[in-house]
Amino acid sequence: MHDEGHSRNVHTPMKRALWLLLSALISSACDRVGRENGRGSAAPEVAAPRLSPVEIKPPKIERSVTGRVVVVDPPRIDATQIDLVKQADGIVDILWVIDDSGSMANQRKTLVNNFDRFLAALLTLKVSWQMGVTTTNALDLGKLRGTTKVIKLTTPDPKAVFEANTTFSGSRTRWEQGLRMAELAVTGVNIAPGGTNVGFLRPNAALAVIVVTDEDDSSFGTPDHFARVFRTAKGKGNEALVTFSTIAGSTPVGCTPAGEANYYGSLAEPAFRYASVSTKTGGVVGSICDASFEGTLVSIAEALNTLRRVFPLTLKPLLSSLTVRVNGAVIPQDPVSGWQYRLDTNSIVFLGTYIPPPGAILRLEYAFAK
Numbered sequence: 374m375h376d377e378g379h380s381r382n383v384h385t386p387m388k389r390a391l392w393l394l395l396s397a398l399i400s401s402a403c404d405r406v407g408r409e410n411g412r413g414s415a416a417p418e419v420a421a422p423r424l425s426p427v428e429i430k431p432p433k434i435e436r437s438v439t440g441r442v443v444v445v446d447p448p449r450i451d452a453t454q455i456d457l458v459k460q461a462d463g464i465v466d467i468l469w470v471i472d473d474s475g476s477m478a479n480q481r482k483t484l485v486n487n488f489d490r491f492l493a494a495l496l497t498l499k500v501s502w503q504m505g506v507t508t509t510n511a512l513d514l515g516k517l518r519g520t521t522k523v524i525k526l527t528t529p530d531p532k533a534v535f536e537a538n539t540t541f542s543g544s545r546t547r548w549e550q551g552l553r554m555a556e557l558a559v560t561g562v563n564i565a566p567g568g569t570n571v572g573f574l575r576p577n578a579a580l581a582v583i584v585v586t587d588e589d590d591s592s593f594g595t596p597d598h599f600a601r602v603f604r605t606a607k608g609k610g611n612e613a614l615v616t617f618s619t620i621a622g623s624t625p626v627g628c629t630p631a632g633e634a635n636y637y638g639s640l641a642e643p644a645f646r647y648a649s650v651s652t653k654t655g656g657v658v659g660s661i662c663d664a665s666f667e668g669t670l671v672s673i674a675e676a677l678n679t680l681r682r683v684f685p686l687t688l689k690p691l692l693s694s695l696t697v698r699v700n701g702a703v704i705p706q707d708p709v710s711g712w713q714y715r716l717d718t719n720s721i722v723f724l725g726t727y728i729p730p731p732g733a734i735l736r737l738e739y740a741f742a743k
Contacts, residue, residue, distance in 0.1 A: 451740035454688050463731030464578040465495075465679045467504035470555045472586035473541045476639070480630060480661055484585055484620075485536045487666045492531065494674035499730055502526060505573050506538040507558045509549040509586055515557025516569040523573050551584045552599040552650065553592035555617075559606045579614040579679050580607055586621050587630070587641035587661050596649035603654055618656035618673045619647040620666060628662035680728050685720040690739035697721060698736040699729045 471481065495502050503525045505517040517523070519538035524531050557563055559580065563570040574580065582603060592599070604612040622628055622641030633639040641661050648658045657676050659669030697704045697712050705711040709725040721737060729735055 451691060451694065451742070453694075454686075454690070454739055454741050456684075456687050456735075456737040458684050458735045458737070460729040460731060460733040460735065461579075461679055461681050462501075462577055463499055463679045464501045464575060465581055465677050466574055466578045467502060467581045467583065467677075468555060468558055468573075469504060469506045469539070470551045470558075470582065470584040470586075471506060471508055471539050472549065472551070472584075472588065473508045473510050474549070474588070475543065477585075477587055479633065480585065480587065481539050481541075483664075483666055485532070485539065487670055488532050488535055490667045491670040491674060494671045495677075498674060498677070498680055498728065500674075500677065500679050501578075501731070503573070503575075503578075504535075505558070505570065506535070507554055509551035509554055509584070509588075509590075511548050511550045511554065513554065515554045515559075515563055517558065517563075517573060522569070548591055549586065549588050550590065550592040551586055551647065552590045552594070552596075555582050555584065556599060556602050560602065574606075578607075579677060580616075581673070581677050582615075582617045582656075583673060584617075584619050584621065584647055585661065586644070586647070589622070589642045589644045590646040592646075596646050596653065600650050600653035603650070613655075615654055616656040616676055617647075617650045617654040618658070618676065619644055619651045620659045620669055621647050621661050623660045623662065624648055628660055630662045631664040680731065682723045682728060683715075683718070683720050684722075684735060684737065685718065686737060686739070688739075688741040689719060690714075690741055694738075694740035696736075696738045698738070699733050701736075 471477075471484075503523055505523050506519065507513060507515050507517055519534065521528060521534050521538075524534050524538075528534055558570055559574060559582075562568050564574055565571070580603070600617070603615050603617050607614045621644030624643040624645055627640050627643045629639055630641060644658075650656075651658045655676065657669065657673045659666065659672070663669065692714060695706075695714065697706075704727070706713065707725070710727050711725070712721050712723050712727075714720075715722050721735075723729065
């Protein structure tokens with residue numbers, strides 16, 4: 374009994390001390406504002422900010438080392454233009470319209486004798502050609518003559534074939550209508566399937582009509598009408614591919630063929646109608662009275678609208694910058710073996726021995742002034 378009481382007295386003060394310590398700890402964690410544990414809002418004490426003044430001073434410039442700023446224009450660079458153009462294909466169909474009258478016998482021989490020179494000019498111009506012969510005679514209706522109606526580069530002895538197709542047994546003079554016969558040769562039933570002239574006109578070829586006569590035309594219809602017929606023979610948009618050339622009596626008074634001054638009725642009539650059609654289609658007009666047709670035939674060959682010699686530029690170039698390339702190769706500026714610049718037409722021209730070949734791509738590169 375004594376022991377139990379002693380134990381009770383000992384633990385009671387210890388418990389009281391522990392209780393006081395616990396109460397003190399709890400009180401120290403309580404919010405001062407709330408005055409009771411766990412009540413009120415917490416507002417921490419924060420010290421007021423301390424601000425210091427900032428002094429802003431103007432910039433200091435050392436003027437002793439400051440110089441003037443000079444603005445310089447950028448270097449001038451000329452704008453560049455490139456024109457790409459394609460040379461024509463160099464293909465031509467040639468229709469000869471030959472006067473079959475007896476008075477033309479000597480002139481037909483002269484034509485045959487100069488035929489080789491005409492072919493040589495075509496070869497120089499790199500032209501792929503084929504040709505046929507009809508007459509000014511209304512009875513022939515524009516049909517091509519001969520056993521070989523279409524003479525080609527591959528035809529054996531083309532000169533002999535041409536001579537056979539332009540030789541007549543005797544005078545076949547009728548009402549001569551060269552313009553009308555040329556029209557029938559390149560239009561209508563003659564070129565339709567089964568027609569006499571099928572295969573003569575190629576779709577991608579230029580057309581050259583050449584009339585050789587000592588009389589003017591007697592066809593119905595005006596020269597303007599026939600010029601339109603020929604220019605449209607290759608289809609819309611291809612009017613420039615057609616030329617009509619004339620070897621006939623010179624205008625305005627006619628002429629006498631070489632070596633026939635003493636022959637009765639040898640005067641060649643002035644060919645006003647033929648010459649008019651030639652002028653309207655860009656063809657050549659030559660005289661039937663020349664001792665040789667060589668010059669006229671070469672001029673006709675060069676006038677064929679197959680290979681272009683003139684190439685207009687899009688803009689005015691600075692000449693020192695102009696470069697001409699054909700299929701990638703640089704062509705020199707040379708009047709004989711290269712090109713020249715024509716100011717009046719603003720174009721590149723090839724008037725010498727060099728002509729860009731068929732189908733060639735020309736690159737014309739140049740700077741132009743604004």
